[in-house]
Amino acid sequence: MTATRAAILEEFGSRLVVGELAVDEPAPDEVLVRTVASGICHSDRTMQFGARDLPLPLVLGHESAGVAERVGSAVTTLEVDDHVVVAATPSCGACDRCLRGIPQQCPAPPAQRGDAAPPRLTRAGVRATGFTGLGGFASRMLVHENATVAIPRSMPLDRAALLGCAVLTGVGAVTHRARIDAGDTVAVIGCGGVGLNVVQGARLRGASRIVAVDVLPAKLERARRFGATDVVDASVVDPVAAVHELTGGGVDHALEAVGRAATIEQAYAMILPFGTATVVGFSADDEDVRIPARSMLQEKRLQGSKMGSRHFRLAVPYYCRLYLEGRLLLDELISETIGLDDVNRGLDALDGSDGARSVIGFPAEG
Known part of the structure; x- marks a missing residue:
């Protein structure tokens, strides 16, 4: 013992x-x-x-x-x-x-x-x-x-600790599940630790517009440091309407990092026809999502991502390299x-x- x-x-x-x-x-x-x-x-x-x-x-x-x-x-x-x-x-x-x-x-x-x-x-x-x-x-x-x-000995362990959840989940959802391409437009709902990594994942993938959505101004300000091009305070305005106005009708991808039915529904409402909403947030068992069935004819997609949708033994060493190269915050x-x-x-x-x-x-x- x-x-x-x-x-x-x-x-x-x-x-x-x-x-x-x-x-x-x-x-x-x-x-x-x-x-x-x-x-x-x-x-x-x-x-x-x-x-x-x-x-x-x-x-x-x-x-x-x-x-x-x-x-x-x-x-x-x-x-x-x-x-x-x-x-x-x-x-x-x-x-x-x-x-x-x-x-x-x-x-x-x-x-x-x-x-x-x-x-x-x-x-x-x-x-x-x-x-x-x-x-x-x-x-x-x-x-x-x-x-x-x-992991490499050159990687600081206090930084490496964050790779096992927040970074793995957030950056991985962008890269391996949503598969955001350069030039895509993106909305991110929820700018906690995971959401910030969704934002920087979109930045690393070359998204042309990254709209961060939260109800706390301090989180929105930090999201700008991680790559958000625009921010929406959902405590002040309707976030769906605001995202549509900012982007001229919606985004290619919306990623939800809160885990609430209401914000998942908002993410789905933000995407363009043929767009994808990806749920990253950790939801309670009693959260039930409702979406208009007719919207399926717009070829929209609603999907989930768990722990970055990638084997962590492949992802973590790669994220170490990105940090050591100065690319990952x-x-x-x-x-x-x-x-x-x-x-x-x-x-x-x-x-x-x-x-x-x-x-x-x-x-x-x-």
């Missing part, structure tokens, strides 16, 4: 409690990662208030990077001391979906150990769970090999670096943030 210091959710809706957990020995296909940095994502905030029925106690955090401290006997893709990014979409690698190149839709991801196996994490002898099989708000993570990817996504003891302040800050996020930094000794 190895000790880890973690921020633990004991009851949904409550504050996280910082305490010590015991980490089991790595199984043959597992990796013990010493966490160096973890981004605080809005999905963690959502889970804090019980958006999913997950077992407690729960260690949140799923946007993390660190160093491989120990590797299981069957691990082939990592060695001790490798720098790694972990991802919330491990896949089995053998099912039909994995073999067809859509591992993010794997029906049997090896995120958690089976019930018959000893738990990865325990607190005073009681099983604890790492969110998405990771539990990044902890100084150590015990994860399946398929949830890791090695990551520094601007970080509002501050905090310690684990300040995790609740970092979560609270998401409620009124400008799209940037706090990153938890862990001391070298773990």
Whole structure:
């Protein structure tokens, strides 16, 4: 057993409690990662208030990077001391979906150990769970090999942490699902961490017009820094009408990064005939979308994207290269670096943030 210091959710809706957990020995296909940095994502905030029925106690955090401290006997893709990014979409690698190149839709991801196996994490002898099989708000993570990817040592780990969720999801949706082409017009609804990466993904793809839509002026201002050519304050004007007016009738692509039925419907209403609306936001189970059936005759498309619609082991190293070349903005996504003891302040800050996020930094000794 190895000790880890973690921020633990004991009851949904409550504050996280910082305490010590015991980490089991790595199984043959597992990796013990010493966490160096973890981004605080809005999905963690959502889970804090019980958006999913997950077992407690729960260690949140799923946007993390660190160093491989120990590797299981069957691990082939990592060695001790490798720098790694972990991802919330491990896949089995053998099912039909994995073999067809859509591992993010794997029906049997090896995120958690089976019930018959000893738990990865325990607190005073009681099983604890790492969110998405990771539990990044902890100084150590015990994860399946398929949830890791090695990255260059030249890549700063506090920046690399953001690649595992916000960047992977946002930039990937633009590149691999919407497949925006140079010269296309784009609207982006929601300018949080994921939405900002949708904006910069559209910039990287050469979109001619990028209209950012949000209800917070601070988020819209930051969206300009990521590549938005126009901004729409949806708290002041009808966003659909505003986008139509700005673009002369609509956009080729609208991407929704909020996860609400109303904004998904707005995204669909913003697109031109033969346009595509892509849902990137994380929706609650009770969100139902209504669209006019007759609009299907305009050959419009409504689709979703999960975790960038690309295998993270292909995407993350590429995003590292873009950052190191100065093409991908990551520094601007970080509002501050905090310690684990300040995790609740970092979560609270998401409620009124400008799209940037706090990153938890862990001391070298773990």
